[in-house]
Amino acid sequence: MTDNNDAEREQDYPSYDAQAIEKKWQAAWERDDLYKTDEDPSKPKKYVLEMFPYPSGDLHMGHARNYTIGDAMARQARMRGFDVLHPMGFDAFGLPAENAAIKHNTQASKWTHQNISQAVETMKRMGFSYDYDRMFNTCDPEYYKWGQWMFIKMWEKGLAYRDTSPVNWCPTCQTVLANEQVVDGKCWRCGSVPEKRNLSQWYFKITDYAQELLDDLDKLGGWPENVKAQQRNWIGRSEGAEIDFTLAAEDGVTPTDRKVTVFTTRADTIFGVSFMVLPPESEFAHELVSGTEYEQAYLELKAATEKVSSVDRQGSDREKHGVFTGRYVINPVNGRQVPVWVADYVLMDYGTGAVMGVPCGDQRDFDFAKKYGLEIAPIICKEDDPLYEELKDEKELRVRSVDWDHAMAAEGILVQSGEFTGLKGGKHSEAVDAIIKWLSDNGCGRETIQFRLRDWLISRQRYWGNPIPMIHCDDCGDVPVPESDLPVMLPDNLDLGAGETLAEYAPFYETVCPKCGKPAKRITDTMDTFTCSSWYYMRYTDPHNDKAPFSRDAVNRWMPVDNYVGGIEHAILHLLYSRFWTKVMRDLGMIDVDEPFTNLLCQGMVKDEHGDVMSKSKGNVVPPSSVIEPYGADTMRLTILFVAPPEKDFDWDPDAVAGANRFLKRAWRIVWALAKSGDKESKLDLSSLDSQSKELNRVLHEMGLRCTNDFDRCQFNTAISAVMELVNAASKYVLDVPTEKRDAAVCYRVAHDIVAMLAPICPHWAEELFHAALGCDGSVYNEPWPTFDTSQAKSDTVEIAVQIKGKVRARIVVSAEASKEELERAAKEAVADQIAGKEIKKVIVVPSRLVNIVAV
Known part of the structure; x- marks a missing residue:
């Protein structure tokens, strides 16, 4: 991405001021509620979702990559005519918040909501097109009430039970772990080696679905093979x-x-x-x-x-x-x-x-x-x-x-x-x-048939989680909390710093048996946080429902998720649990879908410039603000999507950031130069175009087709490369063709389509040009994706290589329609001095590619 001494020297247009532009359009988008889901059943639906974050602090570059990928998908789908659902929320329960609350002498809820507020501010600063009206946190009682409700439904169906058995106990986290949370023999969160203990714990009977979970992997053609292989091996x-x-x-x-x-x-x-x-x-x-x-x-x-x-x-x-x-x-x-x-x-x-x-x-x-x-x-x-x-x-x-x-x-x-x-x-x-x-x-x-998969151990002996809605009575045994008493609320006044737990807090556990009315004890274990993330994507379809977790019609309208973006580290954690939960909801008659996610993209990691994994402990985390403040969010988004295919790891490179910013400035100038020579009312007349205008129009359609195809394949880096080639061609046109000789229709169309194709990636930049340079109304977010013509993308000429005994000796430009005889004749003329006096044994012609002359 270099600045090739552009000829867009006509400095009668504004310079690119990322900070002002982004602030302006973020305020406008929020004011106009631009990203609210349309719910238009006349359109085909597209549900785009990124795995929601844990609010342990502000967002880092790994989050930025995940969400930028999803946002580009969602924005382009909207332009392609889809009714798009693109929500976001927070996986807010969990041990890190509890430990942070202890460290900072505060309450886990307060700590969590502070981090959520900061993360939401950063999301908006990055220009993500979320329907914020659908946002929720899993620690909201309005959400976790329904997790408890579904637990009871599973209990009634025989899918939730209590058993005493050897379990994995993490001595550092001071809680049990599901088998899936012991990764390479260590706790998935802290890295400690778990111990085996015999404890009475609560389980979900995921083994009842083992065969179906295995068989239905064959339905997931849009999932990476390595993720499916991990699940097959785990189910075993x-x-x-x-x-x-x-x-x-x-x-x-x-x-x-x-x-x-x-x-x-x-x-x-x-x-x-x-x-x-x-x-x-x-x-x-x-x-x-x-x-x-x-x-x-x-x-x-x-x-x-x-x-x-x-x-x-x-x-x-x-x-x-x-x-x-x-x-x-x-x-x-x-x-x-x-x-x-x-x-x-x-x-x-x-x-x-x-x-x-x-x-x-x-x-x-x-x-x-x-x-x-x-x-x-x-x-x-x-x-x-x-x-x-x-x-x-x-x-x-x-x-x-x-x-x-x-x-x-x-x-x-x-x-x-x-x-x-x-x-x-x-x-x-x-x-x-x-x-x-x-x-x-x-x-x-x-x-017989055996499975490696074991039932999902969901009990956790920590405070900051969804309480298990069960009561133990010495006479009646384990009894579910009546639905009318849900949710079982977490107390907000435990002294976590002094080590106080739910098991020691009498106001929480002291209760009466719903069956016999005698004194009883509330279960003080909380649920594994993966229970909260196993159904959140269903709640997004109907987030304000206070009568049920979600309506069947809403889930059936939007589910399954069409494009799901997240880390491969959840291959046999969240992704397996979510598949199980979806099938249970289906069998409870609440939904009609079998699988939650049609297409899965596991984005690669963002490493530091030395190739090391970013972590707070190493002090090598690159915050999004380090790019946004000097360059703007659009530069950050462009860098993330351009430097590597989305599924590959990449090393963070400050030079790539600077290069992305130079390209945006250059494309900005090109669009302005073309727009000033263009006229959106002009009609394109191919027959009247001179050779230079015709070639720019051809490149537009060639690169537009390539960009569209690469977007469909989620290969954003090559989609961007196609737009860069178009910008290069446009720059040459502006350099070589005087203003008065430029074709107005071609100029406007190329300027418009550069803006439109970059709009999902650089939305603020595109929105400003859409209005200021192109003179359009509304929002580029609602602009249709451009259409391109294969016939107009064809070139009249083609460059082919001329080889002698397999080695390239010349290159010639010939008509794209040239016959084999014409290609052979032109090739021989190009290397006449090199084959003079030699006997030609054979001539191999590969149309549009090469001519190989075998001469001795």
């Missing part, structure tokens, strides 16, 4: 079998009535089971060792394991630790006694919580068996393995252990596997099918 569908092993009595031989069930995707390896493994968190494991000589070692292992993240525990390179329980189970297929161990590489939330150890085919089982001297029996062999020749006819377990360095690939032919010896083994193999059938026929196993 596994086809396999549950197999019942009988617990042997303490003598290790006599069967008991107790069954220990494992889940496996490889039932074909059951003859190679040499031990069973339980996780340290298992209550069954504790029961087996209780009061025995093994109990102390077990307790020490359990304590040590609690300090290790789930991710680290499963690492293939990490040393495994285990203890023997002194007990055995009986393998159902061969009656062998299998020792039961407890090991830290097994997790409670996989399968049934018990795992059969098959060291010949699983590296972690192999490492564990090697360390503790357990059998490594070969069960599957490759046909070219020498061991296969030795064992291929062996049905009974003759070789009980091998001296291998590592586990072998668990694919091949079964050996030492009873009647199944000789069958091909592996996932989805004939051996798997045959053994599952045998297990089922003999009542000791069954085909």
